[in-house]
Amino acid sequence: MSHPQILDFLNLEPEGSTIDDLDTPVPIIDIDVVDRNVRRWQTQCDRRGLANRPHFKTHKLAGLARYQLAAGAKGMTVQKLGEAEVLARAGIKDMLLTFNIVGEAKLVRLAALARSTDIRVVADNAQVVEGIGRAGAMAGREITVLVECDTGGGRNGVQTPSEAAALAQVIAAAPGARFGGLMTYPKPRTREVTRDFFSMARNLIEAVGLETEIVSTGGSVDLWDYSGLDLATEYRAGTYIYGDRYLVAHDACSRQDCALHVLSTIVSRPISDRAIIDAGSKALTSDLLGLTGYGIVPDLNDALVSQISEEHAIIDASETVKIDIGARVRVLPNHVCPVSNLFDRVVFVRGRTVLGSTRVDGRGKVT
Amino acid sequence: MSHPQILDFLNLEPEGSTIDDLDTPVPIIDIDVVDRNVRRWQTQCDRRGLANRPHFKTHKLAGLARYQLAAGAKGMTVQKLGEAEVLARAGIKDMLLTFNIVGEAKLVRLAALARSTDIRVVADNAQVVEGIGRAGAMAGREITVLVECDTGGGRNGVQTPSEAAALAQVIAAAPGARFGGLMTYPKPRTREVTRDFFSMARNLIEAVGLETEIVSTGGSVDLWDYSGLDLATEYRAGTYIYGDRYLVAHDACSRQDCALHVLSTIVSRPISDRAIIDAGSKALTSDLLGLTGYGIVPDLNDALVSQISEEHAIIDASETVKIDIGARVRVLPNHVCPVSNLFDRVVFVRGRTVLGSTRVDGRGKVT
Numbered sequence: 001m002s003h004p005q006i007l008d009f010l011n012l013e014p015e016g017s018t019i020d021d022l023d024t025p026v027p028i029i030d031i032d033v034v035d036r037n038v039r040r041w042q043t044q045c046d047r048r049g050l051a052n053r054p055h056f057k058t059h060k061l062a063g064l065a066r067y068q069l070a071a072g073a074k075g076m077t078v079q080k081l082g083e084a085e086v087l088a089r090a091g092i093k094d095m096l097l098t099f100n101i102v103g104e105a106k107l108v109r110l111a112a113l114a115r116s117t118d119i120r121v122v123a124d125n126a127q128v129v130e131g132i133g134r135a136g137a138m139a140g141r142e143i144t145v146l147v148e149c150d151t152g153g154g155r156n157g158v159q160t161p162s163e164a165a166a167l168a169q170v171i172a173a174a175p176g177a178r179f180g181g182l183m184t185y186p187k188p189r190t191r192e193v194t195r196d197f198f199s200m201a202r203n204l205i206e207a208v209g210l211e212t213e214i215v216s217t218g219g220s221v222d223l224w225d226y227s228g229l230d231l232a233t234e235y236r237a238g239t240y241i242y243g244d245r246y247l248v249a250h251d252a253c254s255r256q257d258c259a260l261h262v263l264s265t266i267v268s269r270p271i272s273d274r275a276i277i278d279a280g281s282k283a284l285t286s287d288l289l290g291l292t293g294y295g296i297v298p299d300l301n302d303a304l305v306s307q308i309s310e311e312h313a314i315i316d317a318s319e320t321v322k323i324d325i326g327a328r329v330r331v332l333p334n335h336v337c338p339v340s341n342l343f344d345r346v347v348f349v350r351g352r353t354v355l356g357s358t359r360v361d362g363r364g365k366v367t
Numbered sequence: 368m369s370h371p372q373i374l375d376f377l378n379l380e381p382e383g384s385t386i387d388d389l390d391t392p393v394p395i396i397d398i399d400v401v402d403r404n405v406r407r408w409q410t411q412c413d414r415r416g417l418a419n420r421p422h423f424k425t426h427k428l429a430g431l432a433r434y435q436l437a438a439g440a441k442g443m444t445v446q447k448l449g450e451a452e453v454l455a456r457a458g459i460k461d462m463l464l465t466f467n468i469v470g471e472a473k474l475v476r477l478a479a480l481a482r483s484t485d486i487r488v489v490a491d492n493a494q495v496v497e498g499i500g501r502a503g504a505m506a507g508r509e510i511t512v513l514v515e516c517d518t519g520g521g522r523n524g525v526q527t528p529s530e531a532a533a534l535a536q537v538i539a540a541a542p543g544a545r546f547g548g549l550m551t552y553p554k555p556r557t558r559e560v561t562r563d564f565f566s567m568a569r570n571l572i573e574a575v576g577l578e579t580e581i582v583s584t585g586g587s588v589d590l591w592d593y594s595g596l597d598l599a600t601e602y603r604a605g606t607y608i609y610g611d612r613y614l615v616a617h618d619a620c621s622r623q624d625c626a627l628h629v630l631s632t633i634v635s636r637p638i639s640d641r642a643i644i645d646a647g648s649k650a651l652t653s654d655l656l657g658l659t660g661y662g663i664v665p666d667l668n669d670a671l672v673s674q675i676s677e678e679h680a681i682i683d684a685s686e687t688v689k690i691d692i693g694a695r696v697r698v699l700p701n702h703v704c705p706v707s708n709l710f711d712r713v714v715f716v717r718g719r720t721v722l723g724s725t726r727v728d729g730r731g732k733v734t
Contacts, residue, residue, distance in 0.1 A: 102692065282708055366710060
């Protein structure tokens, strides 16, 4: 059987012939790099016997989600109902929504999704479980709920294995809800902590007669680390498909694996060591993620984007010999996921050749 | 003559009756606070004899721009062509675009705007002037160009008064362009530096036989400071209309002047001193602007938004007694302008009463 072809999944519209024809700022995405990233990570998941459940938030493109599934992913991860609704419209049924759903308007939407898809959700407290149960009742079927565990990430999640077991029982007892397993967004480089938490929680849950069917973990930084995954049944990662400066800084991908850059134009060079581009925080975001600066410019010897305003970014030009006003430069952003959220359209390229553009289906789905 | 009524300028669509009916996260904007901010700043500008040229980027709503003009503003400031095109469609003709326009696609758009509006632009280098001149030739009329001066802000701008005079001559000599004056985005609290720069530049420009018609300065932090404005003919400010945590921190507005909050829902309280809301960096941005944390929560004794992820924010709950899961809380963001850029719609309220919602006309105009 031949491997699915990525271009068949993207309905690209014509958009000039080379990147010199594009107006800036604009995200340009190398399709061959995306394809290699998708296949390589799928191969890893297959080798490890882990279900691959890529995060939609990184690309927000229904076409790329369908390609990830065609290439072997079991289902998609979404962080909000708006993203799940986009995927449902694209015919995707296997989704895990990894955020507590709270509020009547959202529960009605969850019920609608539960009628047309196999969406699963998470909860870390009993109030959330109660709401999901009501959504299940509205949908006329039980909704599977994983217990979100805080295994060191310090965001949502029950704090101890015994709390996890207690919440599993609450889920199992709630009409309209069904206990499906455990989920965490772990702190990087702490796989053993997560495994120990999951091991204890699973034993406690088994002791009360429930089955932990799914053990869902994730994170892009630790992608290539085999250790500590023996209890995990599925892995959620998003950024691997595009790569970014943060992943490079943490040795989770190489520069050659970075598929998305923000193409921008040099608009000013007021002094020799300051060049200014037309991409600011509304194109690159102001995410630092512990890095210095807001991105780097491979086309200018990796010059640093040292300061950012809404529509300006300042490139530290001290080590670059010559920068012409009007020159196009690619910026590697610190964090690629929120960049996808800032643009209505992105452009796919092969090197400098433009293949076409596509709408970002999930952009602006704020709730 | 009666004062124009702000509600007449916003085509609000029905959206529930109180803020409890709204899905979260969503920006809620108190219309009475907006109205008071618009009128008060206009009164100040009138007293000072300064033309008021509000920045569109803060609200990106054509209706509010039309209201600012009806209340006395001379024209609008825009930072990119996409914003100017939105205002042009709303029938607004007097605009200043305060960013170097570079690239053929943009020059064609500038020419189209120059045919239908009185748009003025800025430049800080000769290549930009050359392009604007070509756009003027395409439009069949001279486009007025102000020389952008770096009077300490450290972004775009010529560095010295003599460079300003030299560029003024380049503009005056360029077919399709016309020299209109000087412009700066000054560093806060340095009015005298800017005045001295402008004074010297104006003298040098006069000495070569050119007139400095417009002297355009701006900035919200220094809004209420009268000093050092004797050469200025117009003032550009954006944030004053909504207010934000940054302006409060710099005594440029009070907490009562803050019109926009991001309404969010408490979704988890994993430990006593950590509550989690459903608004992350895709609702609040990760802009720090020198502040600690990503916002504050007036409804919870000004608890700090201490950490932010894409869809989560962590509220430091240590000083708040009780937080129920499902409770709605308003977040005062650090920086209000990029928040407007993240939402397709915003909701206008009067206290807790919802007046209706409107599309953010300028959102997503990235070029």
